[in-house]
Amino acid sequence: MKRASLNTPNDWLSWAEDRSIPEPNSGCHLWLCAVRGKKGRGRRAADPRPMACVGGRSGSAFRLLWEGVHGPIPEGMVLCHTCDNSLCINLAHGFLGTQKENMQDCAKKKRQWLQSASSFEVPSAKFTPELLEYVRAVYTPRHPEFGSKALAKKLGMSRNAISMAINGHTYNRTGGAQ
Structure with missing residues (x-):
């Protein structure tokens, strides 16, 4: 893949399209490039997270793509995922919310448990x-x-x-x- 100039939202969408594959049943766009495993409470030992390095910035491919298309994430907000597929970078599956809203969404989907739970x-x-x-x-x-x-x-x-x-x-x- 050639190094792209990512100046417009369409450039970013094209960049993502070249590095992902659509999954027809879920609507997810699955990342095909580098991933990082992350360990921690409630997380599988190898829960892959899409990673990218663009224009000297590195981090979550989903977050970089979101910011490239929509602009910076406002302070106090986090980028949430509706499908909960860690490899998905489909912007239609993303939304902004507070950390509290994200944790409530987690609990509602039974992806996380209350600290006091058995x-x-x-x-x-x-x-x-x-x-x-x-x-x-x-x-x-x-x-x-x-x-x-x-x-x-x-x-x-x-x-x-x-x-x-x-x-x-x-x-x-x-x-x-x-």
């Missing part, structure tokens, strides 16, 4: 209270059948998920959020 109520939770109780009861360090490696393989989880649950880093002893 860890077991998190949509991406790997453990049920019963499974956690079982793992903590049978866990024996370096045991061929009940060590973290063996339990992870048996339960289809990562060794890290097992270790963090056993040590109370992910689920505290009462099952509430840490």
Whole structure:
């Protein structure tokens, strides 16, 4: 792809079109170039975020595209996404809102949970209270059948998920959020 001069909204739209592919069922325009994985609470380990570098600025491709077409995002506002597909850069799926509105939208779509919610109520939770109780009861360090490696393989989880649950880093002893 040649380096483009991005002076008008149409230049930006053409730039995005060259770097994405439309997904006909959802209307998303899926980014085909560089992505960055991001780790954190409530986020998959490799939740890809479209990245771009344009005119000396680097960052979220969706945000750069939005600002190239609509202008700067006003102070106190954030760029929200209606489809929640992290690879989507379709401007029709974006809107401006406050951080509070974005978090309310998150909660409404069950993408995020309240801080006081039980860890077991998190949509991406790997453990049920019963499974956690079982793992903590049978866990024996370096045991061929009940060590973290063996339990992870048996339960289809990562060794890290097992270790963090056993040590109370992910689920505290009462099952509430840490």
